[in-house]
Amino acid sequence: MAKPRLSSIDGKLAEEFAIPSHINEVGEKMSAFAIGHAAAGRRVVLITSGGTKVPLESRTVRFLDNFSSGRRGASSAEYFLDAGYAIIFLHRHRSLYPYTRTFSTINMLDALQFTGSTGDVVVNQQVLPNITKVLKRYQEVKDSELLLPIEFNTLSEYLHLLKTAAQALSTLGSKAMFYLAAAVSDFYIPSSEMPEHKIQSSDGPLQLSLNMVPKILSPLVKDWAPQAFVVSFKLETDATILLEKARRALETYRHQVVVANVLESRRGYVVVVTPETQAEVTLTEEDLRNDIEIEERIVSTLTSAHNKFITQSLV
Ligand code: 9Z3
Structure with a gap:
């Protein structure tokens, strides 16, 4: 088998981004997860979710x-699970999590109450109206070991964990999907230039000079998981440049899909862009009244596209 090329980004990753101390342990977990689900004939999607943190001091x-x-990553995870996928959920520590996200605004103590004279504690169904349904699905997923949660905080952790996950999933070939919904910093301070201690305000106004983060999609698509189905997200606040940026990303990285969204309208409108097609996904007022989530439609569009991709890669 051909040896993977060591791209300059691999070198940069190793030199300028601190390697998480638990990387080997996590890598083994991810590989075992991928191998197990591949053997069961299942597809696996790596979902990234939440924002990265860039430290100014070590x-x-x-x-x-x-x-x-x-929310995008957590709700999408639920729809991918419903579609039969196993999931590596690479998410920012304390960002929204599949199933529990539904109750993220509820104070746990408000949802509990004492019952009768026994002092037993029960759930107040009025505070948690769908708890039985959600708990049932959560436990099914947990018991069948379909969801592997991995946490990151910093950009460095995110980058190394993404690389390790991509390598673990490479055994799945075209049956692996990458769904890169995390909001990843474009700027960072290299480890070598980072002050150790807290920056002192007594030193006067702070001038920051940040380096450009290497474009990780490039080695992901070319070297780490070259047969996988890769979906990236493009986020803008200026709607007039969104589609052009999405198309440029596809031309540059040559992956399969960009889901383009604008910050304010992201819950009700996205455009799924591929090299050949451009499909708007929109929620109507009625959809919103019926609590339909846009992620259900995004995931359904992508699982169909992934089906076709797998079939084509077999011929
Ligand atoms: C997204 O565009 C996601 O849809 C959101 C989801 C972060 C907007 P929430 O978590 O929001 O539901 O509150 N993610 C990708 C953002 C990003 O950093 N994209 C990079 C870019 O646009 C490319 S990888 O340049």
Whole structure:
């Protein structure tokens, strides 16, 4: 088998981004997960979710953050599970999580109450109206070991864990999907230039100089998981440049799909862009009244496209 090329991005990753201490352990878990599900004939999707944190000091007091609640990744995970996929859920620590996301705004103590004279504690169904349905599905998924949660905080952790996950999933060939919904920083301070201690305000106004983060999609598509179905997300706040940016990403990285969205309208409107097609996915007022989530439609569009991709890659 041909040896994978060591791209310059691999070198940069190793030199300028601190390697998480648990990377080998996590890599083994991800490989075992991928092998097990591949043997069962299942497809596996790696979902990234939440925003990355870029520290300004190595003993970090201050950091830059990318905005993402993690809802896109967490709700999509539920729909991928319904479609029969196993999932590696690479998410920002404490961002929204599949199933529990439904109750993220509820104070746990408000949802519990004492019953009768026994002092037993029961769930208040009025505070948690769908708890039985959600709990049932959560436990099914847990018992069948279909969801492998992996956490990141910093950009460095995210990049190394993504690479490790991609290598673990390479055994699945075209049956692996990457669904890159995490909001990833474009800028960082290399480890070698980062002050160790808290930056002192007594030193006066702070001037920051940030390097460009290497474009990780490039080695992902070319070297780490070259047979996989790769979906990236393009986020803009200026709608007029969105589609052009999405198309440029497809031309540059030569992956399969870009889901393009604008920050304010992301819950009700996205465009699924491929090299040949462009499909708008929109929720109507009625959909919103019926609690339909746009992720259900996005995932359905992508699982169909993945089916075709697998069939084509077999001929
Ligand atoms: C997205 O565009 C996601 O859809 C959101 C989801 C982060 C907007 P929430 O988590 O929001 O439901 O609150 N993710 C990708 C963002 C990103 O960083 N994309 C890069 C870019 O646009 C390319 S990988 O340049």
